[in-house]
Structure formats: C-alpha cells, structure tokens
Amino acid sequence: MLTIKYISDNKELVLAGLAKKGFKNFALVDAALELDATRRNAQAKLDAALAELNQLSKSIGQLMKEGKKEEADVARQRTTEIKESNKELESTMKSAETGLIDILVQIPNLPHASVPQGMRAEDNVVERMGGVIPEMSEEALPHWELAKKYDIIDFELGVKITGAGFPVYKGKGARLQRALIGFFLDNAREAGYLEIQPPYMVNATSGYGTGQLPDKEDQMYHATLDDFYLIPTAEVPVTNIYRDVILNEKDLPIKNTAYSACFRREAGSYGKDVRGLNRLHQFDKVEIVRIDTPEHSYESLKEMVDYVQTLVDKLELPWRILRLCGGDMSFTSAITFDFEVFSAAQKRWLEVSSVSNFESYQANRLKCRYKGESGKPQLCHTLNGSALALPRIVAALLENNQTPEGIRIPKALVPYTGFDMIK
C-alpha cells in the first residue's frame, strides 16, 4: 500500500496517478488523510497521559519507600482517573488506525510516468517483437487436438479426477512439463538467481503482504479449516520471505527464483478463450523475484525483461513485449511488461509472462526495508516476473512445431526432454 506520508505530501500526484489507473473512488484519499489526523491527535494526547502515569508510578514507589502512605494514595487516585480517560483515547486511536489500514489497502499502486494512458488491452503499447511466425497449413491443429492425437494431455481425465481446468499430463506430455521446469530453473540459476522451493499454501498474513488479500480473495482457493490459501503464484511465498525484514544494502539486489504449481479459481472467466491450456485452475510456473533499492529497481526491471526475452528466444517462439497501459495493470503494480507468444494454429497471442515493478507498494505492506550507510531503514522496491508460465508455452510449442512427422522439440530443450520429436 501507499504510505500515508506519501499521500499527504503528494496528494495531487496521487489523485492523478489513480485516475490514470482508472480508479475513481477519490473519496478514499480524503478519508485516509482524515483518519490519519484523528490518529495522530489521539496518540499525542495518549502519550502525554501515559507519560504522566509513568511519573506517578515512580513517585508512588518513592513515597511508599519513605512511608508516606497518604501521599501515595492521592497519587494512586490520580492514576485511576487518568486510566479511565485513556480508555476513550485508546479506542479512538485504535479504530482510526485500523480504519486507515482498511482504506489504504483499497487504494491501488500508482503507475510509473512511462506507463501509457489507457483503460483497455488495445491501449497497451507493443515494446518490441522477435522470432518468426511460422507459416501454417489450413489443416494445422490447435494444441488441444494435438494433445489428444499424441495422447500427451488428457483434459477429460482431469475433469473426472478434479474438475475442469486440471489437466492430466501423460508420457511425453508429462516429460515436456518436467523438461521446461528444469530448463527455466537452470537458466535462472545461470543468470544469478537463487533457487527456492516454497510452500504451496500460505497464511492470510502472507496473502496481505503481497496484495492478493483483500483485493483478490475470490481468486484464491481457501482451505478454511486451517485458514490457508493455495498460492496463485510463487511470488506470494517467496516475496513473503522478506516480510518484516531489514536487509543490508550491500546484500541487494536479492535475486530469487522458484518453481511452483499455481492455483487460481479464475472465477467468472469461461468461454472460447479458455479452451485447452489457455486458462487453467492449476498450472506450473517458474517465477523470478527481485528486491532492490529504489535507485536501482528500474535497472533490475530492465534486466528481468531482457532475461525473459532470452528464454522465449531459446525456445524459438515468436514473441512480443507489451508495455501495459494504466488501466490494464494489476492493482499492486507500478509498471508491467507482458510477454506474449504467438500460437500459430489458434492464431492468437498468448500471455506467458508478466514482469512488474511494485516499487515500495508491496514493501510497505511487507515491511521489507533495507539499511545503508546513512542508517535509517527505507522501504525496498520489489519486482517479479514469470520466467515462465508453462501451459501457454506448451500450447505454442505444440501448435507452432507441428509437422506431418510429429511435433518438433526446440534444440535448447532436447537435453531436458531426452527426445526431439513427439510422435
């Protein structure tokens, strides 16, 4: 969340930023500022009262030692009065405090100056493109047909076992999944990322830390008996490693990578675009997470984008990078670059990665700070990106590389699959 200090120092910038993001509830900003004033006022009074209380306590001890019981009793009486009047101050302060946080978590992050204006996907800007879109014959099959033809992914079987959106990968399909995970993790390691294997369930505090809660509560699977959430991305557990942590500036940037299964309810998205692997409730993804100083976070962002580009290049997929417009970015992001690959039989661009700088928005929730030479702890910047999400990569690989003899595996991946064709 934004800090109340930033909001009160830069109200006009905040309102302009929110407008760019398509956020209309400006009243929340004033409400936050008002609650903050209430809180500060109550705390000032309460602190003064507590100071007097502490003084009285000391004097009572002293008086008792000197045997001046009556004077001590007078002081005791006074403490009772103070404590009585403190009750109201305490409840004022507490309710202002929780009310303020309730409001702040409803205010999204502000977009970076370089984020294009716009509300819809059409307003996103193509940053650059690469790879070659293959010529496809009219008989080219979409990946769900190919999956059936070669018996490598069974969607109906997943329905039987769990439900729609939980496919079963078989044989070379399963091995292709495992190959991609290994390929992505090895590349990340070579690029300097520390591999992490995180829990796939998190508590509510972690969900709040990265901003999934309360904003996207209905997008996560919730194990109510234990109040755990299945992670929608490894970003959640990995970033929460750094919750309530003060890092040393010389240890930055932190570079972590993690494979995890990801679980998303995808409530409300049905129809043609979700066929096959296009949108699943459970899928595999390798994530990269970075934590850096505000001075270096945009360098970090560029490195991450460039790194993801090397992956789609090695996989020989046609790709493009979009700079998302204000209205299309996520709640918590300050800037986001989406990677899309072209899936030649569906003739569609599919999003396979989203690389974002959250600036200090997550860090403020997480209380993730760093300390440099100057001494004072400051909020870090957090960044993350998919590198990469598997299902749509698989969809594009299957569709783009289909031949009459079978499906060709890109050279870079063969050491991981152990086969170069799916026949």
Add this chain to the structure above:
RNA sequence: GGAGAGAUGCUCGAGUGGUUGAUGAGGCACGCCUGGAAAGCGUGUGUACCUCUAAAGGGUACCGCGGGUUCGAAUCCCGCUUUCUCCGCCA
C-alpha cells in the same frame, strides 16, 4: 494427537514486580596505538509512532502474539502461535 520444557536485542546469554530498552560476552562500526596489521585500550551499536524540526532534543510503545492483575510487568495470571524432548501415528 498426548505429556513436558522453552521463546529476551545482530548472535549467545543474564534477568521472578519498581529509574531494565533491558547486566555481561561475542560480533560489528569508529577512534587511539602501529610502517601496516594483530593484540590491547576507549566510544558507539534496535524498531515504530507522536511532538518539535534546519539539526538536535523530548515523549510513548515494543523482551513470540493477544488479553488480564497491579500505582508499576521481560518478570505474576489466562488464551494462542511456535521450537525442542518423549510417546503415539505416518509418506
């Protein structure tokens, strides 16, 4: 799941009701010493919020978390979380 023992600052480790934000040791930083270093000596070493603000200063809170008792709690009481040991179960 049952029983018992713990949870204190960067780390270790004192502390069972009264100037204890917290003894001590280690670590770290700075200074002295040195040709340089080590050793030695000295000094310093948390976070958040409020107030004030150029800075300094002052105040409040924090000894796993949340309550309670008391004029006063790291210290007493209750609940929770978590770690360890033993038993049970088990991939």
